[in-house]
Amino acid sequence: MKPLDNRHAQPSGNPAGSVISVTGLGKTYASGFQALRNVDLEIRRGEIFALLGPNGAGKTTLISIICGIVNPSTGVVLADGHDIVRDYRAARTKIGLVPQELSTDAFESVWDTVKFSRGLFGKAANPALIEKILKDLSLWEKKDSKIMTLSGGMKRRVMIAKALSHEPTILFLDEPTAGVDVELRRDMWEMVRALRDNGVTIILTTHYIEEAEEMADRIGVINKGEIILVEDKTVLMHKLGRKQLILQLQNPLMALPAALSGYDLALAEGGFQLVYTFDAQSEETGIAGLLRLLGEQGIDFKDLQTSQSSLEDIFVDLVRGRA
Ligand SMILES: Nc1ncnc2c1ncn2[C@@H]1O[C@H](COP(=O)(O)OP(=O)(O)O)[C@@H](O)[C@H]1O
Numbered sequence: 551m552k553p554l555d556n557r558h559a560q561p562s563g564n565p566a567g568s569v570i571s572v573t574g575l576g577k578t579y580a581s582g583f584q585a586l587r588n589v590d591l592e593i594r595r596g597e598i599f600a601l602l603g604p605n606g607a608g609k610t611t612l613i614s615i616i617c618g619i620v621n622p623s624t625g626v627v628l629a630d631g632h633d634i635v636r637d638y639r640a641a642r643t644k645i646g647l648v649p650q651e652l653s654t655d656a657f658e659s660v661w662d663t664v665k666f667s668r669g670l671f672g673k674a675a676n677p678a679l680i681e682k683i684l685k686d687l688s689l690w691e692k693k694d695s696k697i698m699t700l701s702g703g704m705k706r707r708v709m710i711a712k713a714l715s716h717e718p719t720i721l722f723l724d725e726p727t728a729g730v731d732v733e734l735r736r737d738m739w740e741m742v743r744a745l746r747d748n749g750v751t752i753i754l755t756t757h758y759i760e761e762a763e764e765m766a767d768r769i770g771v772i773n774k775g776e777i778i779l780v781e782d783k784t785v786l787m788h789k790l791g792r793k794q795l796i797l798q799l800q801n802p803l804m805a806l807p808a809a810l811s812g813y814d815l816a817l818a819e820g821g822f823q824l825v826y827t828f829d830a831q832s833e834e835t836g837i838a839g840l841l842r843l844l845g846e847q848g849i850d851f852k853d854l855q856t857s858q859s860s861l862e863d864i865f866v867d868l869v870r871g872r873a
Pocket residue numbers: 579580581583585603604605606607608609610611612
């Protein structure tokens with residue numbers, strides 16, 4: 551009987567469709583600072599995932615661990631089925647990283663630095679591929695320029711070209727548009743979408759909510775080293791579409807009358823406020839019916855206002871709730 555060839559077997563513990571699987575990940579730096587606690591995260595193959603969080607939340611630490619630059623203190627990470635610690639080389643070839651900090655050899659030409667990056671991964675030279683990458687990133691004209699002569703935006707493009715040089719199937723972009731001009735930001739978004747359309751999984755970190763909103767298929771929110779939410783963007787957008795009608799009551803209510811049980815209501819401000827939450831995107835908000843019912847119940851109000859929550863509000867609420 552032939553020995554079992556399991557080179558192509560599905561790795562265990564890797565949920566179907568997950569290209570990155572993070573389980574129980576923790577990081578305590580040598581200083582004693584705990585930057586990540588018990589992070590569980592599944593990244594789906596082919597998606598654009600935005601990791602959103604304030605400065606210091608642990609975004610770069612998380613990415614650095616997945617890319618093998620920082621050692622985890624606890625937990626397991628699989629990249630395309632490869633354990634990032636035990637099977638580092640196999641994991642790393644799958645991954646392209648565009649780091650937050652720009653660091654390239656100032657005296658090298660654009661062409662040489664990108665070619666060299668590919669070589670580092672033990673891949674055979676492929677000038678046609680490097681040419682395509684440079685052209686896609688509008689760097690072709692600059693291929694013979696020394697990195698030090700380039701603008702900040704151009705240097706960032708070079709970092710992306712380097713990250714793509716070994717044909718990764720998973721691309722990490724750490725704060726790709728921080729301090730970048732509007733034009734480069736648009737180009738970057740376009741490039742990210744094109745890569746996704748070619749089957750590359752993209753994970754980007756950002757502290758710009760609009761960027762997550764614009765780009766992502768799913769959004770994860772991280773704060774103080776903990777993932778506090780992972781959601782489809784459309785679901786988040788639906789929450790965005792939720793509005794509140796706030797009624798200032800003449801007389802406080804101690805409890806919600808049973809007659810109003812069909813409505814999504816809450817009491818606030820010691821019973822002086824009645825808060826009705828509804829879907830602003832649906833045809834029928836239910837407001838007319840609610841106001842009629844209130845009249846029948848003899849519940850008078852002296853003022854009313856509406857408010858709409860933004861992703862920003864949701865984000866701030868989440869972060870505050872954990873503080
Ligand atoms: N090498 C390190 N030693 C000690 N603390 C660190 C180190 N690197 C990062 N930190 C701390 O870990 C926290 C998370 O940092 P980081 O992952 O860079 O966050 P983010 O990328 O979300 O801004 C911060 O409080 C930061 O000061």
